[in-house]
Amino acid sequence: METKPVISSLTANFFNLLILVLFLLSISPSCADLSFNFYAVSCPAAELVVKSTVRSAFSNDPTIPGKLLRLLFHDCFVEGCDASVLIQGNGTERSDPANTSLGGFSVIDSVKRVLEVFCPGIVSCADILALAARDAVEITWKQTGGPALQIPTGRRDGRVSESAKVRPNIVDTSFTMNQMIKIFSSKGLSLDDLVTLSGAHTIGSAHCSAFSDRFREDSKGKFTQVDTSLDTTYADQLMKKCPAGASPSVTVDNDPGTSLFFDNQYYRNLLAKKGLFQSDSVLLHDDRTRKLVEDFANDQESFFRSWGQSFLKLTSIGVKTGDEEGEIRRTCSVTNG
Numbered sequence: 098m099e100t101k102p103v104i105s106s107l108t109a110n111f112f113n114l115l116i117l118v119l120f121l122l123s124i125s126p127s128c129a130d131l132s133f134n135f136y137a138v139s140c141p142a143a144e145l146v147v148k149s150t151v152r153s154a155f156s157n158d159p160t161i162p163g164k165l166l167r168l169l170f171h172d173c174f175v176e177g178c179d180a181s182v183l184i185q186g187n188g189t190e191r192s193d194p195a196n197t198s199l200g201g202f203s204v205i206d207s208v209k210r211v212l213e214v215f216c217p218g219i220v221s222c223a224d225i226l227a228l229a230a231r232d233a234v235e236i237t238w239k240q241t242g243g244p245a246l247q248i249p250t251g252r253r254d255g256r257v258s259e260s261a262k263v264r265p266n267i268v269d270t271s272f273t274m275n276q277m278i279k280i281f282s283s284k285g286l287s288l289d290d291l292v293t294l295s296g297a298h299t300i301g302s303a304h305c306s307a308f309s310d311r312f313r314e315d316s317k318g319k320f321t322q323v324d325t326s327l328d329t330t331y332a333d334q335l336m337k338k339c340p341a342g343a344s345p346s347v348t349v350d351n352d353p354g355t356s357l358f359f360d361n362q363y364y365r366n367l368l369a370k371k372g373l374f375q376s377d378s379v380l381l382h383d384d385r386t387r388k389l390v391e392d393f394a395n396d397q398e399s400f401f402r403s404w405g406q407s408f409l410k411l412t413s414i415g416v417k418t419g420d421e422e423g424e425i426r427r428t429c430s431v432t433n434g
Contacts, residue, residue, distance in 0.1 A: 130418035131249035135224075140216035143250075147208050147228040154204045155236050159357050162233035163301025164200035169230035169412070170297070171196055172223075174284060175266045177415020179255030179423060180222035185430040186258075193260040195267060198304055202430075204229055209429050222429035223252035227412045234408075237300055238359035238401070246405050252416045253423025256432050270307045270374035274383045277376060284414050286407070292380055292389045293407040296400060298373065299363035300356060302348040305339035308374050314341045326378045328370040335373075349373065364394035 136143040154161045172182040175190055182190045183205060190196060205225055212220045227248060235245050268277050281291045311324035311332070320341050322332040331353070338349050350356035351373050352363055363377075367390050372378040380386045393400040417423035424433050 131251040131413065131416060133247055133249050135250035136216075136220060140212065140219045142215060143212060143220050143224075144228055146211050146215075147225055148232045150204060150208045150211070151229050151232040152236060154207075155233070160302060161201060161204060162237045162359070163297075163351070165204060165226075165230045165233040166297050167301060168199050168201045168205075169226055170294075171199060171263075171267060172226060173411055173414045174268075174280070175262050176255050176257060177417065178223055178227060178252055178412055179415070179417050180226055180252075180426070180429060181255040181258040183222055183226070183429045184258040184432060188260050189258040190260060190263050191258070193263040195263050201229070205429055209426075213427065218425050218427065221252050221254045221423070221425050223254050223416070223423075224250045225429070227252065231408070231412075234300075234359050234404075237357060246408060248409060248412050251418055253418055253420075254426045254429075254432075255417055255423055268376060270303075270376050271310045272376045272379075274379045274385070277379075286410060286414075288385060289389060289403065290407040290410060292386050292393070293400070293403040294411060295377065295380060296361070296363050296393065296404060298351040298377060299361070300359055301351045302356070303351055303373060304345065305343050305347050305349065306345070308335065308349075309339070310375060312336060318342070324375065324378075326370060326375075326382060327372075331369075331371045361393050361397040361400045364390050364400065368394050 151161070151165070168182065169178070171190075172178060172180060175181065182196065182199070183202065185191055191199070205222065208225045208229065209220075209222060212225070228250070231246055231248055266280065266283075268280055272280075277291055278288060281287070286294070311322070311327055312320040312335075313323045315321050318341050320336045320339075322329065322336070324332075334353070335349060339347060352366060353371060353373075354362045354366060366372060367377060367381045370378070370381075372381065380390050393403070426433055
Protein backbone atom coordinates (compact mmCIF):
# COMPACT_ATOMS: atom_id res chain seq x y z
CA MET A 98 0.00 0.00 0.00
CA GLU A 99 1.46 3.35 -1.05
CA THR A 100 1.82 5.95 1.69
CA LYS A 101 2.22 9.71 1.38
CA PRO A 102 5.25 11.42 2.96
CA VAL A 103 4.39 12.90 6.35
CA ILE A 104 6.46 15.36 8.35
CA SER A 105 6.75 14.27 11.98
CA SER A 106 5.03 16.49 14.52
CA LEU A 107 8.42 17.31 16.09
CA THR A 108 9.87 18.41 12.77
CA ALA A 109 6.75 20.36 11.88
CA ASN A 110 6.87 22.20 15.21
CA PHE A 111 10.52 23.08 14.61
CA PHE A 112 9.71 24.44 11.17
CA ASN A 113 6.85 26.50 12.59
CA LEU A 114 9.11 27.96 15.25
CA LEU A 115 11.81 28.72 12.70
CA ILE A 116 9.32 30.44 10.41
CA LEU A 117 7.98 32.57 13.27
CA VAL A 118 11.50 33.61 14.32
CA LEU A 119 12.44 34.56 10.78
CA PHE A 120 9.23 36.53 10.44
CA LEU A 121 9.77 38.44 13.67
CA LEU A 122 13.33 39.29 12.65
CA SER A 123 12.19 40.64 9.29
CA ILE A 124 8.95 42.30 10.38
CA SER A 125 8.42 45.76 8.92
CA PRO A 126 7.25 48.77 10.94
CA SER A 127 3.91 48.75 9.09
CA CYS A 128 2.93 45.43 10.65
CA ALA A 129 4.68 45.79 14.01
CA ASP A 130 1.34 46.12 15.78
CA LEU A 131 0.17 42.71 14.60
CA SER A 132 0.52 39.92 17.13
CA PHE A 133 -0.09 36.22 17.49
CA ASN A 134 -3.32 35.31 19.32
CA PHE A 135 -4.47 38.93 18.98
CA TYR A 136 -8.06 37.91 19.78
CA ALA A 137 -7.20 35.61 22.71
CA VAL A 138 -9.04 37.86 25.17
CA SER A 139 -11.42 39.95 23.04
CA CYS A 140 -12.78 37.06 20.92
CA PRO A 141 -11.12 33.75 21.84
CA ALA A 142 -13.25 31.71 19.43
CA ALA A 143 -12.37 33.84 16.38
CA GLU A 144 -9.87 31.53 14.72
CA LEU A 145 -11.94 28.45 15.53
CA VAL A 146 -14.99 30.00 13.86
CA VAL A 147 -12.94 30.81 10.75
CA LYS A 148 -11.50 27.31 10.54
CA SER A 149 -14.80 25.50 11.06
CA THR A 150 -16.54 27.68 8.46
CA VAL A 151 -13.80 27.07 5.90
CA ARG A 152 -13.90 23.35 6.60
CA SER A 153 -17.67 23.27 6.14
CA ALA A 154 -17.46 25.22 2.88
CA PHE A 155 -14.73 22.89 1.64
CA SER A 156 -16.87 19.82 2.33
CA ASN A 157 -19.53 21.26 0.03
CA ASP A 158 -17.19 22.72 -2.58
CA PRO A 159 -13.61 21.37 -2.90
CA THR A 160 -12.66 24.37 -5.06
CA ILE A 161 -13.06 26.79 -2.13
CA PRO A 162 -9.38 26.71 -1.02
CA GLY A 163 -8.15 27.91 -4.41
CA LYS A 164 -10.77 30.67 -4.44
CA LEU A 165 -9.89 31.92 -0.96
CA LEU A 166 -6.17 31.91 -1.70
CA ARG A 167 -6.67 33.88 -4.92
CA LEU A 168 -8.98 36.29 -3.12
CA LEU A 169 -6.23 36.98 -0.58
CA PHE A 170 -3.66 37.66 -3.31
CA HIS A 171 -5.94 40.11 -5.07
CA ASP A 172 -6.65 41.88 -1.78
CA CYS A 173 -3.09 42.18 -0.48
CA PHE A 174 -1.54 43.30 -3.77
CA VAL A 175 -3.94 46.27 -3.99
CA GLU A 176 -4.02 48.67 -1.00
CA GLY A 177 -2.43 45.99 1.20
CA CYS A 178 -4.16 43.26 3.21
CA ASP A 179 -7.12 45.38 4.26
CA ALA A 180 -10.15 43.55 2.81
CA SER A 181 -10.71 46.37 0.30
CA VAL A 182 -11.40 43.74 -2.39
CA LEU A 183 -14.52 42.69 -0.48
CA ILE A 184 -16.26 46.05 -0.81
CA GLN A 185 -19.10 46.11 -3.31
CA GLY A 186 -20.20 49.02 -5.48
CA ASN A 187 -19.45 50.83 -8.71
CA GLY A 188 -15.80 51.75 -9.10
CA THR A 189 -14.55 49.40 -6.36
CA GLU A 190 -11.78 46.82 -6.72
CA ARG A 191 -14.39 44.10 -6.73
CA SER A 192 -16.13 45.66 -9.75
CA ASP A 193 -13.00 45.67 -11.91
CA PRO A 194 -13.10 43.11 -14.79
CA ALA A 195 -9.88 41.56 -13.46
CA ASN A 196 -11.74 40.64 -10.27
CA THR A 197 -15.11 39.53 -11.61
CA SER A 198 -14.05 35.87 -11.55
CA LEU A 199 -13.01 35.96 -7.89
CA GLY A 200 -14.87 33.67 -5.51
CA GLY A 201 -15.04 32.74 -1.84
CA PHE A 202 -16.82 35.92 -0.72
CA SER A 203 -19.67 33.95 0.85
CA VAL A 204 -17.24 32.15 3.16
CA ILE A 205 -15.88 35.43 4.50
CA ASP A 206 -19.40 36.82 4.89
CA SER A 207 -20.51 33.70 6.80
CA VAL A 208 -17.63 33.99 9.26
CA LYS A 209 -18.31 37.68 9.77
CA ARG A 210 -22.00 37.12 10.52
CA VAL A 211 -21.19 34.58 13.23
CA LEU A 212 -18.46 36.69 14.81
CA GLU A 213 -20.65 39.79 14.85
CA VAL A 214 -23.09 37.83 17.02
CA PHE A 215 -20.50 36.62 19.53
CA CYS A 216 -17.91 39.41 19.29
CA PRO A 217 -19.53 42.47 17.67
CA GLY A 218 -17.12 45.04 16.28
CA ILE A 219 -14.02 43.07 17.26
CA VAL A 220 -12.71 40.93 14.37
CA SER A 221 -11.76 42.64 11.11
CA CYS A 222 -12.68 41.34 7.68
CA ALA A 223 -8.99 41.64 6.76
CA ASP A 224 -8.04 39.18 9.50
CA ILE A 225 -10.88 36.86 8.55
CA LEU A 226 -9.66 36.75 4.94
CA ALA A 227 -6.04 36.11 5.92
CA LEU A 228 -7.02 33.36 8.37
CA ALA A 229 -9.47 31.78 5.92
CA ALA A 230 -6.80 31.56 3.19
CA ARG A 231 -4.36 30.04 5.67
CA ASP A 232 -6.91 27.47 6.83
CA ALA A 233 -7.90 26.68 3.25
CA VAL A 234 -4.31 25.76 2.43
CA GLU A 235 -3.99 23.73 5.62
CA ILE A 236 -7.08 21.70 4.72
CA THR A 237 -5.68 20.77 1.30
CA TRP A 238 -2.16 19.97 2.41
CA LYS A 239 -3.05 17.73 5.33
CA GLN A 240 -2.93 14.87 2.82
CA THR A 241 0.67 15.71 1.93
CA GLY A 242 2.19 16.34 5.34
CA GLY A 243 2.36 20.12 5.33
CA PRO A 244 2.58 21.81 8.75
CA ALA A 245 -0.10 24.18 10.00
CA LEU A 246 0.89 27.85 10.09
CA GLN A 247 0.42 30.56 12.66
CA ILE A 248 -0.02 34.11 11.41
CA PRO A 249 -0.27 37.32 13.41
CA THR A 250 -3.57 39.20 13.50
CA GLY A 251 -4.74 42.69 14.34
CA ARG A 252 -5.33 44.08 10.84
CA ARG A 253 -7.86 46.84 10.33
CA ASP A 254 -10.19 47.10 7.34
CA GLY A 255 -9.46 49.73 4.73
CA ARG A 256 -11.92 52.46 3.87
CA VAL A 257 -10.77 52.91 0.25
CA SER A 258 -11.45 50.57 -2.68
CA GLU A 259 -10.81 51.85 -6.21
CA SER A 260 -11.01 49.91 -9.45
CA ALA A 261 -8.28 52.06 -11.01
CA LYS A 262 -5.72 50.62 -8.59
CA VAL A 263 -6.30 46.99 -9.55
CA ARG A 264 -4.56 46.55 -12.91
CA PRO A 265 -1.29 48.33 -12.00
CA ASN A 266 -0.87 46.14 -8.93
CA ILE A 267 -1.77 42.56 -9.83
CA VAL A 268 0.13 40.04 -11.93
CA ASP A 269 -1.41 39.12 -15.26
CA THR A 270 -1.02 35.52 -16.45
CA SER A 271 0.76 36.75 -19.61
CA PHE A 272 3.42 38.74 -17.72
CA THR A 273 7.13 38.38 -18.40
CA MET A 274 9.55 37.65 -15.58
CA ASN A 275 10.67 41.28 -15.37
CA GLN A 276 7.08 42.47 -15.12
CA MET A 277 6.37 40.05 -12.28
CA ILE A 278 9.59 40.97 -10.46
CA LYS A 279 8.68 44.65 -10.64
CA ILE A 280 5.29 44.12 -8.98
CA PHE A 281 6.52 41.66 -6.35
CA SER A 282 9.43 43.93 -5.48
CA SER A 283 7.05 46.87 -5.02
CA LYS A 284 5.25 44.79 -2.37
CA GLY A 285 8.46 43.96 -0.52
CA LEU A 286 8.58 40.43 -1.90
CA SER A 287 11.77 38.83 -3.19
CA LEU A 288 12.48 36.67 -6.22
CA ASP A 289 12.31 33.60 -3.98
CA ASP A 290 8.91 34.78 -2.73
CA LEU A 291 7.75 35.07 -6.34
CA VAL A 292 8.68 31.46 -7.10
CA THR A 293 7.27 30.21 -3.81
CA LEU A 294 3.96 32.06 -3.93
CA SER A 295 3.46 31.01 -7.56
CA GLY A 296 3.12 27.56 -6.02
CA ALA A 297 -0.41 28.63 -5.05
CA HIS A 298 -1.29 27.41 -8.53
CA THR A 299 -0.99 23.86 -7.26
CA ILE A 300 -4.68 24.29 -6.35
CA GLY A 301 -7.52 26.23 -7.94
CA SER A 302 -8.76 26.62 -11.47
CA ALA A 303 -8.73 29.18 -14.27
CA HIS A 304 -11.06 30.36 -17.01
CA CYS A 305 -10.05 29.67 -20.60
CA SER A 306 -9.32 33.33 -21.26
CA ALA A 307 -6.50 33.27 -18.69
CA PHE A 308 -4.27 31.20 -20.98
CA SER A 309 -5.76 31.82 -24.44
CA ASP A 310 -2.66 33.85 -25.37
CA ARG A 311 -0.81 30.56 -25.77
CA PHE A 312 -2.99 29.66 -28.77
CA ARG A 313 -4.12 31.30 -31.99
CA GLU A 314 -7.43 30.92 -33.76
CA ASP A 315 -6.99 29.83 -37.39
CA SER A 316 -9.15 30.67 -40.42
CA LYS A 317 -11.39 27.69 -39.63
CA GLY A 318 -12.17 28.93 -36.15
CA LYS A 319 -9.95 26.38 -34.39
CA PHE A 320 -7.11 26.98 -31.98
CA THR A 321 -3.53 26.06 -32.84
CA GLN A 322 -0.61 26.10 -30.44
CA VAL A 323 1.79 29.03 -30.78
CA ASP A 324 3.61 28.80 -27.44
CA THR A 325 6.39 26.23 -27.86
CA SER A 326 7.21 26.30 -24.15
CA LEU A 327 4.06 24.23 -23.58
CA ASP A 328 4.04 20.44 -23.85
CA THR A 329 2.18 19.55 -27.05
CA THR A 330 0.07 16.78 -25.51
CA TYR A 331 -0.94 19.07 -22.66
CA ALA A 332 -1.66 21.85 -25.16
CA ASP A 333 -3.97 19.51 -27.09
CA GLN A 334 -5.85 18.69 -23.87
CA LEU A 335 -6.27 22.38 -23.12
CA MET A 336 -7.57 23.12 -26.61
CA LYS A 337 -10.14 20.33 -26.26
CA LYS A 338 -11.34 21.70 -22.93
CA CYS A 339 -11.23 25.28 -24.14
CA PRO A 340 -11.95 25.38 -27.89
CA ALA A 341 -12.40 28.69 -29.68
CA GLY A 342 -15.71 30.17 -28.62
CA ALA A 343 -15.89 28.19 -25.38
CA SER A 344 -18.33 29.43 -22.75
CA PRO A 345 -16.84 31.99 -20.34
CA SER A 346 -17.95 29.71 -17.50
CA VAL A 347 -15.61 26.86 -18.52
CA THR A 348 -12.66 26.36 -16.18
CA VAL A 349 -9.53 24.20 -16.17
CA ASP A 350 -7.58 22.98 -13.13
CA ASN A 351 -4.35 24.93 -12.60
CA ASP A 352 -2.65 21.65 -11.71
CA PRO A 353 -3.66 18.78 -14.02
CA GLY A 354 -2.15 16.24 -11.63
CA THR A 355 -3.29 16.81 -8.02
CA SER A 356 -5.63 19.79 -8.19
CA LEU A 357 -7.22 19.21 -4.77
CA PHE A 358 -3.97 18.88 -2.79
CA PHE A 359 -1.52 21.58 -1.80
CA ASP A 360 1.76 19.92 -2.75
CA ASN A 361 4.82 20.45 -4.94
CA GLN A 362 3.20 18.97 -8.05
CA TYR A 363 3.03 22.47 -9.55
CA TYR A 364 6.81 22.55 -9.84
CA ARG A 365 6.90 19.04 -11.26
CA ASN A 366 4.41 20.24 -13.86
CA LEU A 367 6.72 23.12 -14.78
CA LEU A 368 9.59 20.70 -15.39
CA ALA A 369 7.26 18.70 -17.66
CA LYS A 370 6.35 21.90 -19.56
CA LYS A 371 2.81 21.79 -18.16
CA GLY A 372 2.57 25.19 -16.55
CA LEU A 373 -0.93 26.47 -17.36
CA PHE A 374 -0.04 30.16 -17.66
CA GLN A 375 2.72 31.94 -19.51
CA SER A 376 3.67 33.46 -16.14
CA ASP A 377 4.17 29.89 -14.86
CA SER A 378 6.34 28.69 -17.72
CA VAL A 379 8.76 31.61 -17.51
CA LEU A 380 9.80 30.45 -14.03
CA LEU A 381 11.40 27.39 -15.60
CA HIS A 382 12.99 29.13 -18.56
CA ASP A 383 14.54 32.06 -16.68
CA ASP A 384 18.01 31.45 -15.24
CA ARG A 385 17.14 33.48 -12.16
CA THR A 386 14.38 31.11 -11.06
CA ARG A 387 14.97 27.73 -12.70
CA LYS A 388 17.15 26.35 -9.88
CA LEU A 389 14.53 27.04 -7.20
CA VAL A 390 11.81 25.49 -9.37
CA GLU A 391 13.94 22.35 -9.65
CA ASP A 392 14.65 22.34 -5.90
CA PHE A 393 10.96 22.58 -5.01
CA ALA A 394 10.05 19.91 -7.57
CA ASN A 395 12.49 17.53 -5.90
CA ASP A 396 11.90 18.48 -2.27
CA GLN A 397 8.35 19.04 -1.06
CA GLU A 398 9.40 19.84 2.50
CA SER A 399 11.63 22.62 1.19
CA PHE A 400 8.66 24.11 -0.64
CA PHE A 401 6.50 23.91 2.49
CA ARG A 402 9.15 25.68 4.59
CA SER A 403 9.53 28.41 2.01
CA TRP A 404 5.75 28.74 1.67
CA GLY A 405 5.40 29.39 5.40
CA GLN A 406 7.88 32.27 5.25
CA SER A 407 6.51 33.80 2.04
CA PHE A 408 2.88 33.47 3.16
CA LEU A 409 3.68 35.43 6.31
CA LYS A 410 5.20 38.17 4.17
CA LEU A 411 2.22 38.13 1.82
CA THR A 412 -0.31 38.55 4.63
CA SER A 413 1.70 41.46 6.06
CA ILE A 414 1.74 43.63 2.94
CA GLY A 415 0.52 47.16 3.69
CA VAL A 416 -1.49 46.15 6.73
CA LYS A 417 -3.43 48.84 8.56
CA THR A 418 -3.53 48.97 12.35
CA GLY A 419 -5.24 51.34 14.77
CA ASP A 420 -8.32 53.50 14.36
CA GLU A 421 -6.50 56.15 12.33
CA GLU A 422 -5.49 53.69 9.60
CA GLY A 423 -8.63 51.57 9.35
CA GLU A 424 -11.84 50.30 10.90
CA ILE A 425 -13.60 47.12 11.91
CA ARG A 426 -16.39 46.79 9.35
CA ARG A 427 -19.76 45.61 10.57
CA THR A 428 -20.36 44.04 7.14
CA CYS A 429 -17.42 43.04 4.97
CA SER A 430 -18.93 44.27 1.70
CA VAL A 431 -19.62 47.79 2.96
CA THR A 432 -17.56 50.38 4.84
CA ASN A 433 -19.02 51.68 8.07
CA GLY A 434 -19.49 55.09 6.49
